[in-house]
Amino acid sequence: MMEVCGSTNVSLREFGCEQTLLSRPDGSASFVQGDTSVIAAVYGPAEVKVSKEIYDRATLEVLIQPKVGLPSVRERSQEQCVRETCEASLLLTLHPRSSLTLVLQLIHDDGSRLACFLNAACMALMDAGLPMSCLFCGVTCAINADSEIITDPTAAQEKESRALMTFAIDSKEQRVMMSYTKGSFSVHELQQCIAVSQKASENIFQFYRDSVRRRYSKNL
Amino acid sequence: MFSGLREKVGQVLVPGDEFSLEVQETLSLTEPLKPEKVLLGPGLKRRGDRKLLVVKSGVLRHKQPHVFWVENHQRRYVPAKGETVIGIITVKSGDVFKLDFGGSEQASLSYLAFEGATKRNRPNVQVGDLVFAQFIVANQHMEPELVCVDSAGRANGLGVFGAGGLLFSVSLGLVRRLLRPRSDVLSDLQKLFPCELVVGMNGRLWVKASSVQQTLIICNLLQSCETMTTAQRQQLFRRAAQGAL
Structure with a gap:
């Protein structure tokens, strides 16, 4: 792992999570990062359509619902990012021959929404009790005009940034499972952002563990 | 050999936690070396030769001598051989019934798999009936198959439900707590009023008490058990016994 430079700050906004908040799905979670908020619901393993059936593994479908209106091209591309990350961590x-459906509903967008989608997805999959080989989290980094790296940027910080990167870790x-970048940056900056995200992911994974522990505290 | 795993018993684990099953480095020469076998239940998977991977989040449980599993609050049922479930007949076609048991596909139930059923004497089962049945085939590659008789051909509690009663669903964690030997929830419930309770491993419960009101009280009590601590539950059951509900 690369060392994190002293000048960059690995500060994440306050985050919070609630599991099993919906009664109908098999697993659900809401994830809040600052003012960005997402609700995730998982259905499955359930019956699969014959056209989507895969003979040796489950079919995973990810649906992202924006706050208003219908899902557009941007949601479609983010769906693919989330789906491929989930497929890599789920067993x-x-x-086989069943379907998993993950629905992500955006409640409020204030930057780092793809990271928030990933975090909500991971908590919901864990809540549904689906077998996973590892957990994953999403971290967004923005590089502003002064070449400073901001982790977990707000919508305003995202708008002013020169480059925007989201990693699934x-x-x-602490390896990178997925990356989604926008804007221009140097190779060194990319490596620095990855290192910062890896550092930030430790906090998120600790938070995952604490919130699961709190949930099972009545059964210890 | 399993010291790392034993230390974590009763603690909360998340997917991705790994344990190594390393053999002891110093071997005793005086005592005979006994091979140790470990039995892994739900939530634990073997990775390679010496690694053990946690695949579900939950509390690690242990049973003597070497049985380990992860207990979690799942809602979706995945069938396992030998488990008893409550199913609903959805299709009646030829010599098999199709049953919905809440899993990823429907299970089949032969009409000959009832007590006293022969080719002439068909059991009286209609679409929509509730059936308490046991899995004899349940794996991820094959269609699950249910029977309503034991190996001696006796019903032994399995079969079609009579009229009346109420079916509702709870989490699989609560069902396992109810089925545990000397279950604390069940012993609290027994003190209330007499009732019939059928517990399916697929999270479905069927209750029948002497009146509709009592049936509904039991249903509500069981559903609220999921999110309560022992003290809270006992307080609620006491209030119900006093007729406060």
């Missing part, structure tokens, strides 16, 4: 071969070896 889908344990439930796994909990086992």
Whole structure:
């Protein structure tokens, strides 16, 4: 892992989470990062349509619902990012010929929404009790005009930034599972952002663990 | 050999936690070396030769001598051989019934798999009936198959439900708590009033008491058990016994 430069600050906004808040789905979670808020719901392993059936693993479908209006091209591309990250961490071969559906509803967008989608998705999948080989989290980094790296930027900070990057990081070896970048940056800056995100992911994984512990505290 | 795992018993684990099953480095020469076998239940998977991976979040449980599993609050049922479930008949076609048991596909139930059923003497089962049945085939690659008889051909409590009663769903964690030997929830419930209770491993419960009101009270009590601590539950049950509800 790369060392984090002293000048960059690994500060995340306050985040919070609630699991099993919906009664109908098999697993649900809401994740709040600052003012960005997402609700995730997981259905499955359930019956699959014949056209979508895969003979040796489960079919994962991710649906992102924006706050208003219908999902557009941007939601579609983010759906793909979330789906591929989830597919990498879930052990889908344990439930062949079944379907998993993950619905992500954006409640409020104040920057870092893809990171928030990823975090909500991970908590919901954990709540549904689906077999996973590791956890994952999303971290967004913005590089502003003064070449400073801001982790977990707000919508205003995102707008002023020169480059915007979102990474999905796994909990086992803190490796990058998915990256989504926008804008121009140097190779060194990319590596620096990855290092900062890896550092930030430790906090998020600790938070995951604490919130799961709190949830099971009545059964210890 | 399992010291790392044993230390974590009763603690909360999350997916991705790993344990190594390393053999002891110093071997005793005086005592005979016994091979130790570990039995892994739900939530634990073996990775390679010496690694153990946690795949579900929950509390690690242990049973003597070497049985380990992760207890979690899942809602969706995944069938396992030998488990008993409450299913609803959805299709009646030829010599098999299709049953919805809340899993990823429907299970099949042969009409000959009832007590006393023969080719001439068909059981009286209609679409929409509730059936308490046991899995004899349940794996991820095959269609699950249910029966309503034991190996001796006796019903042994399995079969079609009679009229009346109420079916509702709870989490799988609560069902396992109810089915545990000397279950604390069940012993509290027994003190209230007499009732019939059928517990399906798929999270479905069927209750029948002497009146509709009592049936509904039991249903509500059981559903609220999920999110309560022992003290809270006992207080609520006491209030119900006094007729406060």
